[in-house]
Structures are given as C-alpha cells and as structure tokens.
Amino acid sequence: ASSTSSVQDLLGMQEESLPNVKILATGGTIAGSAASNTATTGYTAGAIGVETLIDAVPELTDIATISGEQIANVGSPNIDTDVLLTLAKRVNVLLAQDDTDGIVITHGTDTLEETAFFLHMTVKSDKPVVVVGAMRPATAISADGPMNLYNAVKVAGAEKSVGKGVLVVLNDRIGSARMISKTNTTMLDTFQSEEYGFLGAIAGGEIHYYQEMLRKHTTETPFDVSELTELPQVDILYGYQNMPSYLFEAAAANGADGIVTAGSGNGSLSSIGSEVVKKVIEKGIPVVRASRVGNGIVTETSNGIAADSLNPQKARILLMLALTETDDPEVIEQYFNEF
C-alpha cells in the first residue's frame, strides 16, 4: 500500500478527503409536497424531513460527508425570532468545531433573504454558510430543489468560499446575503442581486467567483446572539399617498423599539409621515428610512437614518441587531454605512 501511495503522490493523485458539510433544514418549498407532480402552487411547504431531502440526492456523498439536522419545518413566512436565534446559535457552535467545514441551510424562499442577512451579521466564523431554497416543490416535474441543494453543498464545502460571508445559492448562481432578494412571486430565476451583481456562478460543475462583498459581515460585526433569547421589536411601515400618522402611533403604542419606513423613491414620505417621524424620533424610537422601490440607495436623510441599499426587510434585521448593542442613533447610522 505504501508503494502505491507514493506512486499516487508522485502523480499528484492522492485522494483528497471530502469536506464535512452539515445541512440544517427549516422547511420551505424545497421540502414541499403537492398533490400532483404538475402542481407548483397551493402545496404544503415544510412537509418533508431533512433525511428525505438528503436521500433524494445520493450524489451529495461524492462531494461531501453529509449529516442533517431538522431545526424547523415550516413555510418561511413562519420563520420567527426563535428560529433565527436557534439557527444562528447552532451555526456558531457547529462552525467552532474542527469537524465542520461548512453549513447549508435549507429554507423557504419567501423570507430567505431575511434569515440569510441575519446570519451574515451574526455568524462568527469565516467558514462557508450557504442558504438554499427552491421554487418548485419536491414532488414537481423538474423540481429545482435537488440541483440547488447539490450546488449549495458544493459551494459550502469549497475552500474558495471561505471568508465570503453568508451565501445564497439558487438557479446556478451564488449571491451575497447582503444583496440578494426575491424579486418574482413564482418564477425560478426570482433571486436577483440588487443591480451590483452576483458573486459568482456554478457552471460546468465548477464554482466560479468574480466579486467580493466589501461591506463588513460575520466576524467583522459587533453582534453576539449567543446569550439572546429575544430580539427588539422593529416594525416596517409602508409609505404611500395619504399615509396616515396612526400607523406610527400604533407601532409606538404596541411597543416598537424601532421603525423602518418603506418610503417612496429615495425614502420619501408625505408631510404627515415626515412630521410624525420627527415625533417618533423625539420619543427615542429610531427610524430607518428604506424604500419601497426595491432597488437603489436611500441617501443621507436629516430625518431618520438612511437604509443605504438595504431593502426594508433587511433594514429591519439590521435595526433589530443594532438595538441589541446600542440606542445611539450615530452608532446605528454607522452600522448602516458599514454593513
């Protein structure tokens, strides 16, 4: 055997050991089951367990040593603070162990970007974390889940994915959790990466990276969720013509610790909205101004904190985390400029 291995060494053929990738399942359409194989809507999300997901793609064992854990099994509109905190804590425990090289999280696509961005801000490791979902249930003809899962495991086990922050893999594309967003209700190519592009792609069975995420993430943020059992309450208020002030009053009266506005255009609100924002800020409730447009940067605002290019749902995640550290609006503003 020793002479064989030395010949293999000479030829550069020594067997590389497979990476250890853990799959944490939370439900969603990737684990969805419909009554017929042509049904792509009206199915039950989160119906299939993690072992069945793994067994459906036997090729996974060619690229990684896999094990699975069921964290939840719900449609992603039902992912809540408990699941977010459980997930972030579990990811941090697993990644601190030498025998975990990367993590894949299976998730519904509806709120995938919120969980991915939460982890992007709270994971304390450089090891790859990949969030993956599917648009067609597991029972559908041409279900996209199996290939998405295969690609996600490949990306999570790759040395070149280290230090990139939390990644989202669907439809052969690799995006940063900071930028990626669901942009279409039903189509397979629903995940887009703002207008600044994806980090890379999987093509010809290989991972190709072209870009880096320059905003700070994971080990560079101050957020530590290890002892947290709840998160501050942050509500999103949608801006429109005749937006009434009672939305703000209702949020404040129901204990909001912070408010994100999904304003029009560059974060604008009606004069009624702007007036009430001033009052809310005077009460000590920080207000972050995001936009309902879905693309672009909300620039500096004298009335509240600009969300930068974070959409309202991601601005909410960052404001919740910011409030676990500080209530100083200048520090919160700095987080929105850096992350």
Ligand SMILES: NC(=O)C[C@H](N)C(=O)O
């Ligand atoms: N495609 C999907 O995963 C949608 C599903 N309703 C979910 O988010 O759980």
